[in-house]
Structures are given as structure tokens and as C-alpha cells.
Amino acid sequence: MAGSAGWHVLRALAVTVGLALAAGGVSAVSGEATTAPLRDVALQIERKGVGDPSFFERAERRSGTVLDAPGCSRDLVRSAATLRVARLETAAVQAQDATEAIAAADRTLRAALACRPIDGNLWLRLAVVAVARDGFTPAAEDLLRRSIRLAPAEDWIMAARVRFLGALVESGILEAEALFASEAETYMRRARVYEIVALYAAAGPAARAAQEAMWAALGEDRMSRIQRQAEIDGVYRTP
Incomplete structure (x- = not known):
């Protein structure tokens, strides 16, 4: 982690992800062919959690390029954000190098926000990623305040x-x-x-x-x- 917040702050990701899944999770997303593989992965994270870091390597291979460009579908956006932020959460909890996970979550969330710019939950998740990368900077605070304004x-x-x-x-x-x-x-x-x-x-x-x-x-x-x-x-x- 580049910022001064430390691993104990990054572990707060578990709090944020858990609440987001509980109320805004993917249990009810559609079963369309383009959504199903990623949806199934997100459901596993939501219901069972992840203990094995290699899970994410397998999940990303299965999901393909949709993670970096989830488009504007609410279902795909939620599922992609769930997978990428949960990957970062796991890196934090297991004290792994989170550099790649931070970059991947940032890509997914910014692509999602390009289509869904008024989603307060996505801005919150992006703020969490910003804190994981740089600590609680003015830029991270601005992302949190956007979440507050929008939700x-x-x-x-x-x-x-x-x-x-x-x-x-x-x-x-x-x-x-x-x-x-x-x-x-x-x-x-x-x-x-x-x-x-x-x-x-x-x-x-x-x-x-x-x-x-x-x-x-x-x-x-x-x-x-x-x-x-x-x-x-x-x-x-x-x-």
C-alpha cells in the first residue's frame, strides 16, 4: 500500500464489501448468457466468501474481458465490482501485495462509473480503493463526498x-x-x-x-x- 493508512485500514474493505453485498448484492441478477458466468462467481463470493487467493485467478479467466469493461448493465456492473473489490479485500486480509488488485478494482469501477455516474455505491467503492492505494488524501475524501451527494x-x-x-x-x-x-x-x-x-x-x-x-x-x-x-x-x- 502506498499510503500511510496501513493494512489495518485496508482491512476495512471487508466491512464495506460485506454491507454492499448484503443490501445491493447480485442474488437477483438476470441469468442471461453474457451475465451468468460472472454472476455465478459473484454469488459465490456473496454467499460463501473466499479463502483461496487462486480463486480470483480462475474467476478472472472465466469472466474474460468483461471485468475491465462491464458496460452499463446493472447486473454486470455489480458482479464485476463485487469480484474486483473482494479480490482487494482478500489481499488486505491476507497481507498480500495489493498493487495489482488495487489497479484492477480501479479499472473496473471507473469503467462502471463511466456508464453509471450517479451510483453512490460505486463512488464509495472507488473511494475505498483510493484509500487503499494512497491513504486518506483530499482526492479520496472527494470521492466519499460524491457518494454522500449521490446517495x-x-x-x-x-x-x-x-x-x-x-x-x-x-x-x-x-x-x-x-x-x-x-x-x-x-x-x-x-x-x-x-x-x-x-x-x-x-x-x-x-x-x-x-x-x-x-x-x-x-x-x-x-x-x-x-x-x-x-x-x-x-x-x-x-x-
Whole structure:
């Protein structure tokens, strides 16, 4: 990784990819002949994960050139982005050299955005790739802000942004704190109690402390319900 964020930040890819698949995955994509091979690969990633890095070599051979030029089909774009970002995630988790995986994900996402420039999820994924390559630079922040502008109220994308920004804060990247606070507060005012607790459970100590401070701003009743659910889930103890 070229930037200063480190491998522990790059591993936040797992958070972002996982949420994107959960709500915007490929389970319902079409079965057309041009889509099916790539769709099948993406479904395997979505349902089972990937443990063997050689999986991606086989998958890319099977998928052919469509990964670098997925066109404008929503199905192909989602499937191609899933495969390429999951490849980068795997490289991060296994502490491999991610240079090639970063370049491949960047190619796929930029080609997809050429056809789908208002897709806030794609801009978020491109921001994650930018952070993986260079750290949290002004350019990476601009990509995140584009995602916010284009998908300001889609809860599953908001949750992914908050969790990724929280991982950056956890790693000590002070420049991400203001954006994290703004997005987290907005999300908490919209989200259900169990979603807020899930966000808290997935966070590290620094991001958890920041979220606890935000709970009070939601009102005493809502804060009490959040605390109670977090205690039930075993991730929080009321002071």
C-alpha cells in the first residue's frame, strides 16, 4: 500500500464489501448468457466468501474481458465490482501485495462509473480503493463526498460509509473524523435501534466512544433503548 493508512485500514474493505453485498448484492441478477458466468462467481463470493487467493485467478479467466469493461448493465456492473473489490479485500486480509488488485478494482469501477455516474455505491467503492492505494488524501475524501451527494439517504450505503470512515478514525487518521461524525450522526437519526447497535458492535474503541457521545443527542428515550439493546447483545455496559 502506498499510503500511510496501513493494512489495518485496508482491512476495512471487508466491512464495506460485506454491507454492499448484503443490501445491493447480485442474488437477483438476470441469468442471461453474457451475465451468468460472472454472476455465478459473484454469488459465490456473496454467499460463501473466499479463502483461496487462486480463486480470483480462475474467476478472472472465466469472466474474460468483461471485468475491465462491464458496460452499463446493472447486473454486470455489480458482479464485476463485487469480484474486483473482494479480490482487494482478500489481499488486505491476507497481507498480500495489493498493487495489482488495487489497479484492477480501479479499472473496473471507473469503467462502471463511466456508464453509471450517479451510483453512490460505486463512488464509495472507488473511494475505498483510493484509500487503499494512497491513504486518506483530499482526492479520496472527494470521492466519499460524491457518494454522500449521490446517495444521501440510502441507509445501506450510509452504513457502509460510516463503518469505513470509522475504521479510518480507528487507525488514527484525524482528517476523517469530521466526515465520520457528520455521517454517523445523520445515519443514527434515520436508523433502527438494532442497526445502530450493529454499527457500534462492528466498531473499534475510538469509533465506539464517538458513537456513544452521539447517542445522547438522539434523546434520552432513544439513547436508553440503544443502550439496552447493546447490553442484550453483549457489546455495551451502562456506566
